[in-house]
Amino acid sequence: MGKTRLEAFSDGVIAILITIMVLEMKVPHGGTLDTLLEVWPVFFSYILSFIYVGIYWNNHHHMLHTCHRVTGGILWANLHLLFWLSLIPFASGWVGENHFASAPAALYGLVLLMAAIAYFILQQQIIATQGPDSILKKAVGTDWKGKLSPITYATGIPLAFWYPLVSMALYVTMAMIWLIPDRRIEKVLRNHDA
Template structure:
């Protein structure tokens, strides 16, 4: 099977995730800028989550351009990733509505951790099917960024109960690490 349907389905789910997140932002009552002040945690949560969903979409898009065909294992691994991504709007809303509270920040980190694990499982499933492709193996490489991200999430989850702003700083750090698409894949696609 080729990747067209998997990519189209994934793009649709990710678009819905972003739509759900923005619909969770309630319009303030009042016409002054002061009416926006209570929304600052909600807006900050939304911006961070939008960036994360965008990062996953971007990397998924680049990665799937390297994949020639899929099987059932890859389809299920992709659904697993989409499941965890679909929980981001819930954690985003909870975190924003509760002014970046410790438990919502920890849950947010758990969901981000599971997204990273799910993405690694997807990559593993693709490599298992197409592992003989030297371009694909070179593009994936050792995935230091993925491993570092997963570790930072694991550190950030319990730190949320010490100081949730440290956890938020770690989540922002990971987002900065991934902000640009993985150049290894772009380089292989150009070659």
């Protein structure tokens, strides 16, 4: 199977997730700036979640460029990733509406952890399918960000029950680290095509 349907389906799901997140934001009642201050946690959690979904979409796009054929294992691993990404709007809404309370902050971290694990599984499935000379395997290398992410989320989950704002700060830090463009896949693809 070619990868076109997989890419189109994934892009569609991710676009819907972003749309759902913005539609869940309720317009505050009142015409003063003070009314906006009341909803800042909701807006903040939306921005953070939008960034996370964008990071996954960007990296997913680059990762699929290294894939030449799609197997059933890749399809299921991709659905597994999309499942966890689909929970981001719910977790984002809960953490924002409850002003970063402990349980919502822990759930937010759990969703991020599971999405990171699902992404790793998809990555490994693609590497296994493409064989020992996999372009993705060459590009991934040591993948320090991929290893640091689950550790950070796993630390933030229990921490949320004592210091939820510190937990959220860990999630923000990880998003900022991932915002720095990772050119490994592009570099390997350029060298491979040359």
